[in-house]
Amino acid sequence: MLKIGSLVLGVLVSLPAAHAAAPATAPEAERRDAREIFAKLVSIETSIGKGQVPKAAEYLAGRFRDGGFPAADVHVLPLGESASLVVRYRGSGKGGKPVAFLAHMDVVTAKREDWKRDPFTLVEENGYFFGRGASDIKSEVASLTATFLRLKAEKFAPTRDLIIAFSGDEETEQYTAIDLVEHHRDLVDAEFALNGDGGGGTLAESDGRALSYVVQGAEKSSATYVLTVRNPGGHSSRPRKDNAIYELADALEAIRGYQFPVKWNDWTLQDFKAAGGVRPGALGAALTKFAASPGDATAAEEISKDPEFVGLVRTTCIATMLQGGHAENALPQSATATVNCRIFPGTTAMDVKGTLQQLAGAKVEIALAHEPLVSDASPMRADVMKAVTHAVNATYPGATVSGTMAAYATDGSVFRRGGIPTYGASGLFMKGSDDFAHGLNERVSVDAFYKTLPYWYLLMHDLAGAH
Secondary structure, eight states: OOOHIIIIISSOOOOOHHHHTSOSSOOHHHHHHHHHHHHHHHHSOOSTTSOOHHHHHHHHHHHHHHTTOOGGGEEEEEETTEEEEEEEEOOOSTTOSOEEEEEEOOOOOOOGGGSSSOTTSOEEETTEEESTTTTTTHHHHHHHHHHHHHHHHTTOOOSSOEEEEEESOTTTTOHHHHHHHHHOHHHHOOSEEEETTSOEEEEOTTTOOEEEEEEEEEEOEEEEEEEEEEOOOEETTSOOSOOHHHHHHHHHHHHHTOOOOOOOOHHHHHHHHHHHTTOOHHHHHHHHHHHHSTTOHHHHHHHTTSTTTGGGSSOEEEEEEEEEOSOTTEEOSEEEEEEEEEEOTTOOHHHHHHHHHHHHOTTSEEEESSOOOOOOOOOOOHHHHHHHHHHHHHHSTTOEEEEEEESSOOTHHHHHHTTOOEEEOOOOEEOGGGOOTTSTTOEEEHHHHHHHHHHHHHHHHHHHSOO
């Protein structure tokens, strides 16, 4: 097994002998509970506009109360049509501040008529569980819940409080996560958080062998800018050079041709080092070179050619929507474009706006469409990496473990922005060809789902058990 130190910290870290004997499978009773919870959650259509997230939260709250958690430690917090759920597992406090475990109960919309199976019925078929939220991420909500219930049944006495924080609108506005951090901080305040909606493992396409696992310690932030050019307009038979559509097109062309400065952090360098050793050809060589010489322009250019890595070397901006003019025989009085930027940690949304304004010119108005969630990278913690490595090795022997940064954002960005370091640490391993999150016929391997149970169990023991 590859230990954390040889890959992550440069110092070999030996796990206690007791860890070697830790079970790699969950008891049958926990597996049954997890499947039952999973099936119930999938049956509740928690997509936007349905108002069903509170129903899911109340169902889970009932499971926790029935499992022995005091009602005073189980909180359903309604917010608009959605809700969040917070559950506290009381510890002695000897181990320090609490550890939080994050996931979200909502899912993206699924049209029943487009699916081969009912997306809101958990179907087990050919070694897979099918259903909306199977991988994103009701499977993790179910496994985290089942793990808390197992620990409570075993009378596990943690050395610090453990907190479950399930949000209800991660796929849309993230208001419930923001509400937790900003208005219910006493319920979720933690030394750090582990996010089931980030990180995770990769299985080989050929034989399902576990290849690698990544801990997500940073996320790029999404910011949407609206570019507008205004003009008095006029009759199309009298064209002028100051045409709003052309001027907007010139601005977009300038933005298209610009590359933001190359950036890196501990998480991207670790990711590149690990990936460079297994990626063939020019990409693998460039990843290895960049990890050894951060900021290398030639390596960055090669890495940027690959869609999987293009977002990990700099801030990126891309035009996504366009609108202009009001009549086919009139000069346009306005033209508007939407530009979505994914901002590298350490850069502010206003920094990016300033760059866009300089590129677009004074005639173009630029405004933020909404307040972006910008967060810095979490510090790389040896205790988190060691615990995750142990849990991964116990369930998927041979998988390498490294850090990474996501080019997208999750609720982890809300917690990071609020001062709670957050680490994407999903227990799921998947083949790339099995990733149908947000798409049709979403699925997760039955075996992978059940392996999340010992994964979370070991993590919680390592981070809050008596040693």
